[in-house]
Amino acid sequence: MIPQEIIRRKRDGDELDAADISSFIAALAAGQLSEGQIGAFAMAVWFKGMSRAEIVALTLAMADSGNRLQWTDIDRPIADKHSTGGVGDNVSLMLAPIAAACGLAVPMISGRGLGHTGGTLDKLESIPGYIITPDANLFHKVVKEAGCAIIGQTGTLAPADGRLYAVRDVTATVDSIPLITASILSKKLAAGLETLVLDVKVGNGAFMADRGQAEILAQSLVEVANGAGVKASALITDMNQPLADSAGNAVEMRNCLDFLAGRKKDTRLETVVLAFAAEMLVKSGIAASSDEAETKARRALSSGKAAEVFARMVSMLGGPADLIENPDRYLARAPIEKPVPAARSGWLAACDARGIGVSVIDLGGGRRHPADRIDHRVGFSELLPLGTRVNAGEPIALVHAADEAAAERAATALATHYRITEDRPELTPVIAGLV
Structure with a gap:
């Protein structure tokens, strides 16, 4: 060669x-x-x-560049979900235990924040003691006994992807659909998946701002995954506003715990989580229809079974066993919490989701450089969704900051990220399509 x-x-x-x-x-x-x-x-x-055959070949070659995980002693379907990244997107944290509570095994290998988007691993590191890179034996044990494990990529899984991505990052080639497809799917193939559901974000807070480009990426991911032997589908979801009412690390972890404990209901986040849970269950043969699958997922939540799965996963990976019951004991709070007042009365009509993500980084909740240390305490909570009627001076969010100056800067910035109008806006649905 x-x-x-x-x-x-x-x-x-x-x-x-x-x-x-x-x-x-x-x-x-x-x-x-x-x-x-x-x-x-x-x-x-x-x-x-690249042609579809080339992308399949590239994906398989990268998956074969390291170890492939085996799950032969687990008698559950092996399934996972992947998101292309967004702001306030903590779906994985709730989805994995819900899917596991419904009968799937979910070996979820996640990443850190990229650009303005938050990273699942950064959120998990707000939990004291949580091991994000366990050895292979512990990873296998947690998936088998708890039903799911959310961890980071090890150097033995698709190592070719790591080297190729490092070069892409500095050569302006990150946004190549063939290379994005192979990068995402090579790690999922190496994880030994049977089924995969993909969350392709579209909007001003996503890497794909254009609906047409998002559909092209979703089609590529689904066709290549199927061509490589993994049953896959993709949902295209809206990222023109934060998905959760929190953006940050510990604040998003609190959101997850509230969700699993039944304290957060009837939100855009719930719609997305249940839609992905249903898609995973149908794709894996656990349910015959989306309606049946959603019913199973809701039951796993309302019964507390999903919360039990999450608690066991956290405990087995070194975290506190009573995290859900006592989040304040373990999740650090920022010393300054400051409300962000609405600049005028009217309807929250639009927001700059990417700008909100950048503001989290400015607070210290993300990285400007790979070696930066994250302040897990900072971010935004109580973000009001678009379509909410507000009065001038009414809080539209709460800033969590390390000091008064940072809180003031963040509050000022956040207010500029929202547009308030006299007329009630027409909102786009949170789930835009299925591939």
Whole structure:
């Protein structure tokens, strides 16, 4: 295999065969390619694209670049969900235990925040003692005994993806649909999944702001996953406002605990969580229809079974066993909590969700640089949803900050992220489509 020949052929728009792709990725994983060669390959793919067969071959080669997890001793369907990222998106934290309570095994490998979006691992690290990178034996034990485990990617799972992504990040090739598809799915294949449901976000708070591009990505993910042997579907969901009423780390974890304990109901977040739970259960054969699946999911919530699964997962991964009952004992609070007043009376008609995510980073709740330490305490809570009628001076959110100056800056910024109108707005549905 001569790397520059493969790069040249892709640069010229040729279709690569599976053997060439496999050889190139094997060399990448073995450290035999220079960063220049990796970057040139990524740029050639960005410009020329890939056929569906090429993307399947790339995905499989990256999944095979490390270990593949095996679940042969677990007699439940192995399922997972992946989100393309948003603001106030803590669906995974509730979805995994609900799905597990309904009979699925959910080995959920999640990531940290990327850009303005929050990361599931950062939220979990607000729990004292929680081990986000357990060894393989503990990961397997938690999935088998608790039903789900939410952890971070280890270096042995799809390592080629890690090296390729690092180069993409600095060569302006992150937004290539073939490369996004292979990156997401290679890790899911390595996790040994049988079924996968994908959450493709669209809106001003998502990486895909255009509905057409979101549909193209969703179609690519579903077709490639199915082509690689994993039964998959995708929901396209709205990200023109934060999904939960909180954005941050500990504040979103509190939101999760309130949700599982039955203290948060009839929200956009609940609609999305139950829709994904239903899709997972139908896809895995646990339920025959969406209505039956949603009924099972609601029962898992109302009975407390999902909360029990979450509590057991947290405890087995080093966290406190009574987290749901006593969140204030374990989740640190920011020293300053400041209400954000509405600038005028009227209807909350629109917001800059991306701006809200950036404001969380400005508070210290995200990273500007990979080595930055996160302040898990900070963020926003009690965010009012769009379509709410407010009076001037009425709180539209609560800022959680490390000091008064940061709280004041964040409150001022948040107020500018909302548009208040005299007329009641027409809102887009939170679930925009199914692929």
